Amino acid sequence: xxxxxxxxxxxxxxxxxxxxxxxxxxxxxxxxxxxxxxxxxxxxxxxxxxxxxxxxxxxxxxxxxxxxxxxxxxxxxxxxxxxxxxxxxxxxxxxxxxxxxxxxxxxxxxxxxxxxxxxxxxxxxxxxxxxxxxxxxxxxxxxxxxxxxxxxxxxxxxxxxxx
Numbered sequence: 001x002x003x004x005x006x007x008x009x010x011x012x013x014x015x016x017x018x019x020x021x022x023x024x025x026x027x028x029x030x031x032x033x034x035x036x037x038x039x040x041x042x043x044x045x046x047x048x049x050x051x052x053x054x055x056x057x058x059x060x061x062x063x064x065x066x067x068x069x070x071x072x073x074x075x076x077x078x079x080x081x082x083x084x085x086x087x088x089x090x091x092x093x094x095x096x097x098x099x100x101x102x103x104x105x106x107x108x109x110x111x112x113x114x115x116x117x118x119x120x121x122x123x124x125x126x127x128x129x130x131x132x133x134x135x136x137x138x139x140x141x142x143x144x145x146x147x148x149x150x151x152x153x154x155x156x157x158x159x160x161x162x163x
Contacts, residue, residue, distance in 0.1 A: 001084075007084065007143040009083065011078055011079065011081070012079060012081065023075040024075075027067065027069070030067050030099075033081055033097070038083065038095055038097075041095075048158060055160035057129070057153065057154070058117060059119075060115040060118055062115055064112075064114040065111060066113075067110075068110045069109050070107045070108055072108070077101060081098075082097065082100065084140060088137065092115060092125075093128060094113070097111045097112075099111075
């Protein structure tokens with residue numbers, strides 16, 4: 001994927017706890033970066049993926065993740081997480097992330113993760129809501145974030161806080 005294919009990025013500093021003794025990011029830390037990348041991607045769109053499951057509106061689970069290592073990221077380095085949703089199926093979505101050193105085009109690694117909409121009560125797959133589908137597709141096509149207020153059910157789920 002080309003860096004220009006990504007309309008969203010966020011930056012993080014590599015912490016020592018994410019590295020091995022040589023100061024190189026170890027493989028398990030990349031799934032942590034995926035969590036950061038996806039949560040910031042959805043926050044950019046106006047909703048919090050850690051809040052909406054509490055409301056019962058929608059939840060999803062990772063069913064597959066693939067990491068391709070190209071070059072090492074190192075302790076204290078600022079890295080950019082470039083994130084996009086490349087596909088939304090009926091009950092699944094594919095999220096891609098590429099990691100670069102800040103201000104560089106040198107690809108360090110890429111991650112592809114497939115998520116499935118999930119109903120925790122019935123333990124079955126669940127359709128991706130049309131609100132999420134429209135919001136994500138519009139952003140990926142145009143780079144513009146639509147106001148969350150245009151999606152009342154999603155806005156209500158985002159405002160939900162379990163007491």
